[in-house]
Amino acid sequence: MTMTPAAPPLRPAQTSVSRIAPTGAPVELTVPASFGEYRWYGNTRFVGPRTARQFFLAPAGEHRAIPTHLLPGARERRQSLRGFDAVVFEAPDRSDSALVLAGPQHEATTWFGGPAPDAAGMNALLSTFRFADSPQGATLVPTSDLLVRQGDVALIGHNDMSTLLVRRSADVLATLPEWSGFGLPGGELWRAGRVLDDRQASLVAGTPHEWRYLLAGDSVAMDLVFLGPESGMPTMAMGEPQVVEALATFTGRWAA
Numbered sequence: 001m002t003m004t005p006a007a008p009p010l011r012p013a014q015t016s017v018s019r020i021a022p023t024g025a026p027v028e029l030t031v032p033a034s035f036g037e038y039r040w041y042g043n044t045r046f047v048g049p050r051t052a053r054q055f056f057l058a059p060a061g062e063h064r065a066i067p068t069h070l071l072p073g074a075r076e077r078r079q080s081l082r083g084f085d086a087v088v089f090e091a092p093d094r095s096d097s098a099l100v101l102a103g104p105q106h107e108a109t110t111w112f113g114g115p116a117p118d119a120a121g122m123n124a125l126l127s128t129f130r131f132a133d134s135p136q137g138a139t140l141v142p143t144s145d146l147l148v149r150q151g152d153v154a155l156i157g158h159n160d161m162s163t164l165l166v167r168r169s170a171d172v173l174a175t176l177p178e179w180s181g182f183g184l185p186g187g188e189l190w191r192a193g194r195v196l197d198d199r200q201a202s203l204v205a206g207t208p209h210e211w212r213y214l215l216a217g218d219s220v221a222m223d224l225v226f227l228g229p230e231s232g233m234p235t236m237a238m239g240e241p242q243v244v245e246a247l248a249t250f251t252g253r254w255a256a
Helices: 062-070 119-126 169-175 198-204 240-247
Strands: 014-020 026-032 039-048 051-059 075-081 084-090 097-102 106-111 129-132 139-142 149-158 162-168 182-184 187-193 211-216 220-226 251-254
Touching: 026 162, 039 139, 051 062, 062 084, 062 097, 062 106, 075 119, 084 119, 139 149, 162 169, 162 251, 169 211, 169 220, 182 240, 211 240, 220 251
Parallel strands: none
Antiparallel strands: 014 026, 026 251, 039 051, 039 149, 051 106, 075 084, 084 097, 097 106, 129 139, 149 162, 162 220, 182 187, 187 211, 211 220
């Protein structure tokens, strides 16, 4: 009798993602399709002489919430620059203000925690950075990296199901556990407890929502949190074995 070889087990479906990090570095990811489709954000920080500033990058248009929800009635000033607009919002009582670099696909926002700089100060700030937009992401880098250092660079994927934080592995090595993680094709996997209050912790006990999943490979490290009852969302159908199986398909490359 002829034996028919058994079919190999099916791998979980995957989604290929190509993004540009805030530094301009290309980032290629293969993300389990079961985690849903992500809307991508970013973060970066700059430090230098008389400069300490953090920018949050987002899809274009999200800054419209500033004058309607975050700073109701804020005054707006707009300056058109090459490839983007610099938009300043200032609260009526000048208690807070924000600068948005608004491109056609993405934007970068920084907050001042007080009155907005005057025209000279704003021009000096704008000359410190170089902003360029593209469909895969926005680049925001210092005009001179001899004077201003860039750090805390991350890509952030978010949907109703989870939040995925992606960084260069070299930037997170010092924060990884000292013990070896569980070996997966894409790197070593650890899980860590989340910061939750007693009520939230009781809602997610014994589910994947209880943990952060940390996966570090050769060039990419990711930090994954599943949103569930602690966030007003339903408990996910996947158990931890299915989560680990899906994470076994995660791959990433952060170009130098």
